[in-house]
Amino acid sequence: FEHCTIVRLFNFQFFVYFQALIFVLHSFRMSSMRSVIGLLAALVAVVGVSSALDPANDDCPSATLIDSLPATVRVNTTAARHSKNRPLACSRLLKDVWFRLPDVPAGTPLRVSASRRDGGEYNFPVTFAIYRDCAESTKPIACTLGRDVVLIAPGGNLWVRAGSRSSTDMFGIAQVVIEPLTDNQPCTTTSALDDEPDTQSVFADLTPAEINSVREYLLNQPEYELTPYETAYSDLAIASNYIVMIERATVPKAATLAHLDQGGAAPARKAQVLIYFGALETPVVRYFEVGPLPLVAGETTVVDVTRAGGIEYYKRVVDDLEYDLMDTIIDTESSKLQTLMEESYGGYFYHGCDDKCLDWSDTTPRGYSAGERLTWLWFFYNVEGKFVQPVGLEILFNHTGLDTSKWGIAKIIYNYQMYLSVDALAEAYANNQLNKTTLAAADLSWSAFEQRVDETRAPRPNVDKLGSRLYEPNGKRFTISGNRIDYMGWQMDMSWARHVGLFLFDVKFLGERIFYELGVTEASALYSGYSAMQAWTWYTDTAWGMGTSMYSMRIGYDCPHTGVLHDVVIDTPSGPKTWPDAVCIFEQGNNYAQRRHYEADGDSYSWYSSTPSHSLVIRTMAAVYNYDYVLDYIFYLSGLVEVRAAASGFLQACYYNDAYAVQESLYSMKLREQMSGALHDHVFGIKADIDIMGTANTLAVRKIKTHTVQLPWFDVPIAQRYIDLRYVANEAQSALAYSFDEPGLWTVVNRGSLNRWGNERGFRLWTNSPFKQQEGLNDWRFQTSSFRKYTVVATAHHDTEQMPTNINDQAYPGHPVIDLDMYRANNETLEQVDLVTWLSFGHFHLPTAEDIPVTNIPGTLGSFFFKPFNYFDEDPTMDLLETMRSDPIGDGSSSVESFGLSLDDQCVPVQQPMGEALRPLRTPAVWT
Secondary structure, eight states: OTEEEEEEEEOTTTHHHHHHHHHHHHHHHHHHHHHHHHHHHHHHHHHHHHHHSOTTOOOOOOOEEESSEEEEEEEEEEGGGEOOOOOOOOOOEEEEEEEEEEEETTOEEEEEEEEOOSSOOOOOOOEEEESSSSSOOOOOOOEEEOOOEEEEOHHHHEEEEESSSSSSSSEEEEEEEEOOOOSSOOOOOOOSSSOOOSSSTTTTTOOOHHHHHHHHHHHTTTOOOOOHHHHHTTTTSSSSSEEEEEEEEOOOOOHHHHHHHHHHOOOOEEEEEEEOOOOOSSEEEEEEEEEEESSSSSTTTEEEESSSTTTGGGOOOOHHHHHHHHHHHHHHHHGHHHHHHHHHTTTEEEEEOOOSSSEEEEEOOSSSSTEEEEEEEEEEEEEEGGGGGEHHHHHHHHHOOSSSGGOEEEEEETEEEEESSSSHHHHHHHHSSSOHHHHHHOHHHHHSOOOOTTTTSOOOOTTTTTOOOOOTOOOSSSETTEEEEEEETTEEEEETTTTEEEEEEEEETTEEEEEEEEEEEEEEEBBBSSSSHHHHEEEEGGGTGGGGEEEOOOTTTTTTTEEEEEEEEEETTEEEEEEEEEEEEEEEEEEEEHHHEEEEEEEEEEEEEEEEEEEEEEEEEEETEEEEEEEEEEEEEEEEEEEEEEEEEEEOEOOOOGGGHHHHHEEEEEETEEEEEEEEEEEEEEEEEEESSSSSSEEEEEEEEEEEOOOOTTTOOOOOOOOOEEEEOBBOOOOOOOOOSSOOOEEEEEEEEOOSOOOEEEEEEEESSOOOOOOOOOSSTTOOOOOGOOEEHHHHHHTTTTOOOOOGGGTOOSOSSOOOHHTTTTBBBBBBOOEEEEEEEEEEEEOOGGSSSSSSTTOEEEEEEEESSSSSSSSSGGGGGGEHHHHHHHSSSEEHHHHHSSSSSSSSOOOOSSSSOOOOOOOOTOOO
């Protein structure tokens, strides 16, 4: 019973009483005296354990008493009690244990840490919280998730809580260590994780329970004749009706603002469902809205929100079921090329391979005309860095229709020689009727992601030392509550869309809404080349699962040691899964001053002042096949917002043959003996629903022009710039592209709201990476790419106009489901209306030798900025205390004013461990 007196356990209590009862019954089998003694002992045990487990009239939980420090307490993890949902800043815990430290001297630096038990997947991080008292309503004074707590004790009693969010698994700690720290005092830990919100945000993603309830409801509706995806997949039954995706449906903006601003009812929460109807006589793709949530019998509605007639089935995104069917045929056909592959590719082949394998990937579009489904594939060595190891074997695969007996290889290209069937190629190879190639086995010395030294270069000094790191001398200055983030005057809600990833809603600065919605809508890439695969490639990465490709990030590498990692739940055809550590949130110093001035005075100075610049970064990384995109939302203390994108990862490389060097030189550069890098671009789209002092806004354009003018002050005319201001009246005028001949300033303004100086309040839109799709790129493949033709487009807001592209248009861009120009076709007025801006930026990429093995992020960064433009009456950062001013005082020294904030380092940072394994995708536990 010794552990039972330490930890109060709800669902362990029955076991204790049962053991005591067994002891009582057993005692009656003893002698009379021993029976009496045994009975008394049993009763004392029962009473004592009952008191320890469930103290009467005491809100405080039972806790281990720590009477001296340092203390190491071994935890009986099976004795962790079920929490009664006591609110905690980090999360709502389902299991916890408590420790009590009486009379801790004020100012004592303490570290509380836990060691994990060995084995098992570490899905549920330990949560620590430190309290001044144990009352139910008390908030913790320090809290952190999955790492040590370090704090300066405020004095008096302290309560330490360690817990887990898992309802089924142990929270995985073997012992808790509480120790004072005297030397190199660590910085106080404050958590970014605040109380769970009392009410659910209208922008909160669907929970696994909501997703599962919608899936179960639809599967039980006989009119849809749905097959569970797992059944369709196991049977490879492509001619089935099945659910592809469930996520939160768009909430109406007007109703949402009435709820947020006037306290009106929250708009109904609904799910959007994507379904493939392959079993119909005319197969079709459809979107539905299902709700309201939670589903209630007799109140649930299912509304088809697809365009009239639905989306043609040949336009659908390829899923795992279809890929497996394609691969079955490719595998069979490749068996006819066993000799060709082994002799041509250094012993590597595809059908039945073991360790020396080829692999393939595909590209888009999928066909030359409506109704077709033709996909180009390319083969490469299946090794680390496979995307830069092509072998020069390409296939045009015909998977038109749903009769898989008619699928097959329509064309095959070997070493730049094309045949109309695999049999024809095999025969030509066997009869020596073609130009053969003989490649060496895959060379990993240059494509593997391994540290190596170029012996031809001078050695780099100091490579054995760690680089600089961020730390937070007074703890975190941002908090996360549910999906809500607060930072130094900024507030915003995070939301997740399966195809695009992170979006932000209700973004406010200093109490005023700036954005109703902000997010990256697309990452696109257009390739050039002589080979069929490269010349045909045109990617819009939302159709390739950009949102589901945002995998785990690593503290200390993908984001700084001070970062807070955030999980997301995304639905898949087989059900919802947790994407762990998919978002990283951190504050950064920007390595330059927010503002400063040095007033020179000959050899001295009159005064000097400076304020450091900081910003909050919300980061995701999307590993879409070969490329890794870094997507940052950055919020500055001045009100400036930056949306930044960069690229890393492997090239989609070309097979190179010297015999075709002239042809390939138009499109690529040779980077290895049998590989070149193809010219391509990276263009990103952004949706920014900006609301300046309300929803009545206008897009203003200030062209910077030149003229020669005779001013009364001068004897001669002079040439100078002037501002030509106009307001965009309608959607026909709203498509704007950057011009170096007539640069412009684009601002979203509220003409009915003026600052103190009579200027219209607004935000300026500008990019450091302007891009415009060239007019010569005008064939049918680009009918869905109008967002790439403009830098800024404005349209009137409509709840149905969510994205500038649709994932189903990637297969065949002709007859698009969605195109940005469609939104402008009705030429609505844009004067003082609720408008939305659609933005683009990007760059060209001609790969060079330095892109091997992977492209470096520095040099690929591009951003779009949103900057206050007469929104305030003066610089809003003038209230920052982290400012210093220096004035000379006449004796060669200077006075320093710090405005009440100590500017000195006061502690040593505590870093997070960097050696833990990345967490894999998983099916969420009940708590999620």
